[in-house]
Amino acid sequence: MLNDIQKHILEVVSGMAADAQGAVNIRANGKRAYHSNCEGVRIESKTDKEGIDIIIEPGVVADHVYIPVVVTEEGFHDVVYNDFYIGEGARVTINAGCGIHNCGSCDSEHDGIHTFHVGKNAVVTYSEVHYGEGEGEGKRILNPQTILYLEEGARVTLESTQIRGVDDTKRYTKAVLKGADSEFIVQEKLLTHADQRADSVMDVFLDGENSSCRVISRSVAQDESTQTFYPRVVGNTACFGHVQCDSIIMGNAKVRSIPEISCNHVDAGLIHEAAIGKIAGDQILKLQTLGLSYEEAEEKILEGFLR
Amino acid sequence: MLELKNLHFTVSDENGEKHILNGVDLQIPDKRFVVITGPNGGGKTTLARTIMGINEVTSGQIIWNGEDITSLSVSERAKKGISYGFQQPPRFKGMRVRDLLEIAAGGKLSHAEACSYLTQVGLCAKDYVDRDVDASLSGGEVKRIEIASILARKSPLMIFDEPEAGIDLWSFARLTETFKAIHARRESTIIIISHQERIIRLADEIILMANGNVAARGDADEIYPQLMGLSIAGCNMLEVDQKC
Numbered sequence: 254m255l256n257d258i259q260k261h262i263l264e265v266v267s268g269m270a271a272d273a274q275g276a277v278n279i280r281a282n283g284k285r286a287y288h289s290n291c292e293g294v295r296i297e298s299k300t301d302k303e304g305i306d307i308i309i310e311p312g313v314v315a316d317h318v319y320i321p322v323v324v325t326e327e328g329f330h331d332v333v334y335n336d337f338y339i340g341e342g343a344r345v346t347i348n349a350g351c352g353i354h355n356c357g358s359c360d361s362e363h364d365g366i367h368t369f370h371v372g373k374n375a376v377v378t379y380s381e382v383h384y385g386e387g388e389g390e391g392k393r394i395l396n397p398q399t400i401l402y403l404e405e406g407a408r409v410t411l412e413s414t415q416i417r418g419v420d421d422t423k424r425y426t427k428a429v430l431k432g433a434d435s436e437f438i439v440q441e442k443l444l445t446h447a448d449q450r451a452d453s454v455m456d457v458f459l460d461g462e463n464s465s466c467r468v469i470s471r472s473v474a475q476d477e478s479t480q481t482f483y484p485r486v487v488g489n490t491a492c493f494g495h496v497q498c499d500s501i502i503m504g505n506a507k508v509r510s511i512p513e514i515s516c517n518h519v520d521a522g523l524i525h526e527a528a529i530g531k532i533a534g535d536q537i538l539k540l541q542t543l544g545l546s547y548e549e550a551e552e553k554i555l556e557g558f559l560r
Numbered sequence: 561m562l563e564l565k566n567l568h569f570t571v572s573d574e575n576g577e578k579h580i581l582n583g584v585d586l587q588i589p590d591k592r593f594v595v596i597t598g599p600n601g602g603g604k605t606t607l608a609r610t611i612m613g614i615n616e617v618t619s620g621q622i623i624w625n626g627e628d629i630t631s632l633s634v635s636e637r638a639k640k641g642i643s644y645g646f647q648q649p650p651r652f653k654g655m656r657v658r659d660l661l662e663i664a665a666g667g668k669l670s671h672a673e674a675c676s677y678l679t680q681v682g683l684c685a686k687d688y689v690d691r692d693v694d695a696s697l698s699g700g701e702v703k704r705i706e707i708a709s710i711l712a713r714k715s716p717l718m719i720f721d722e723p724e725a726g727i728d729l730w731s732f733a734r735l736t737e738t739f740k741a742i743h744a745r746r747e748s749t750i751i752i753i754s755h756q757e758r759i760i761r762l763a764d765e766i767i768l769m770a771n772g773n774v775a776a777r778g779d780a781d782e783i784y785p786q787l788m789g790l791s792i793a794g795c796n797m798l799e800v801d802q803k804c
Contacts, residue, residue, distance in 0.1 A: 541633070
């Protein structure tokens with residue numbers, strides 16, 4: 254059973270109540286804490302290694318699939334493999350996410366390795382929130398990997414959010430758009446503060462004819478934190494790709510943004526845009542004329558930017 | 561009542577000191593609709609910005625409802641009921657039109673309320689209320705949203721800096737109706753910096769600014785002929801050194 258800290262983290266990372274309905278698998282400190290299936294959605298524990306298989310049958314429509322992870326033991330290092338098999342024509346929304354509460358002096362770490370096999374014409378929204386809390390000196394470390402294979406006409410939206418609390422993250426996303434007309438959208442939101450560090454590397458391969466991808470990355474780096482973005486898109490056929498990285502830099506933070514686009518076909522159209530800058534003075538001023546203090550104006554601007 | 565007493569605003573650069581405002585004295589009674597007009601570089605925008613507190617005056621006093629607000633910050637003046645619509649408003653990535661209107665209103669707005677402010681500036685509300693105030697909007701659209709934010713603020717003193725700039729003719733006609741309606745309700749003192757005859761004709765009083773000071777004031781019928789004269793035939797009046 255979950256304690257109150259675990260329940261709180263659960264709500265933050267997946268927006269779910271502890272008694273949520275639907276297909277649910279809650280992993281707490283490396284063990285399955287709760288599990289339920291629903292029609293057309295099976296969640297099975299792996300037998301050869303840590304992790305689960307999530308099997309969505311063809312044609313199923315499922316809005317409530319929750320697979321959150323909670324780590325509250327200090328010094329706990331959790332590695333988990335989750336494999337998703339999304340059947341042809343299924344439409345599914347999956348809420349994942351990981352929260353670490355570390356009050357101790359040893360580092361806590363969760364490395365989730367997620368692999369998606371998305372069938373023909375399936376539509377998937379995968380939302381993951383990474384969150385850390387606790388006053389201990391031990392670091393909260395999250396290193397997620399998300400690997401996706403998209404068949405013909407498959408559409409995946411990956412919403413990845415990490416707002417505060419995670420001391421160190423190295424995230425890797427790889428998408429192979431094998432099928433024609435497949436589409437992949439990434440919306441990454443990241444806020445680092447104190448002396449946190451975040452690296453995000455992405456590889457998107459547009460192999461299917463008329464496949465497309467959009468990478469939208471928004472980040473805020475505060476205090477002494479550092480961020481590096483390395484989104485790479487490769488167009489191997491007639492395809493379209495757009496990479497947009499926007500970062501707001503504050504305090505003594507450092508941000509590197511290195512988008513890379515490679516066209517290996519005459520009909521591949523790829524675009525990248527990257528911008529790093531501080532909050533514009535006229536934005537603050539405008540909100541001050543509406544009665545906000547400097548700090549309130551800054552907060553509103555960041556809130557909108559990372560919405 | 562807004563009182564400006566001997567306002568000076570001076571900037572220094574490599575060519576020495578430049579006096580943008582030269583001892584402006586002005587009283588604007590409550591609920592008046594005043595248009596400030598005059599040639600470029602005459603000090604109109606600077607005057608408006610000093611009232612809002614965006615530009616700090618070099619010397620002089622600004623009195624609002626009997627209180628000396630000269631040393632108050634922009635936010636403090638906003639809370640005292642002063643608002644200012646920027647000539648070139650900023651854009652915000654991720655901030656929706658509705659969010660901006662709610663910040664302006666100081667709280668949640670119903671869908672109908674948010675939409676009514678947009679309608680008043682000639683925007684089809686349902687197309688805009690959930691859009692971001694970002695680069696996807698044209699200059700004219702951002703400008704009209706800026707004006708809507710001032711309407712949502714409902715402050716006792718509304719200052720608009722060239723609200724017509726960047727707005728197409730048809731939307732502009734809608735906007736003048738809005739200014740007229742606000743004035744008819746006698747809810748606020750309205751100060752508009754403008755060069756547009758249609759707006760000038762709406763005002764109770766016209767203030768003509770040139771060379772950092774009030775050159776003339778009166779109603780539209782008195783000032784308008786002078787203004788035409790100044791801008792066409794008599795341009796030497798506007799030159800500091802009387803050469804043209």
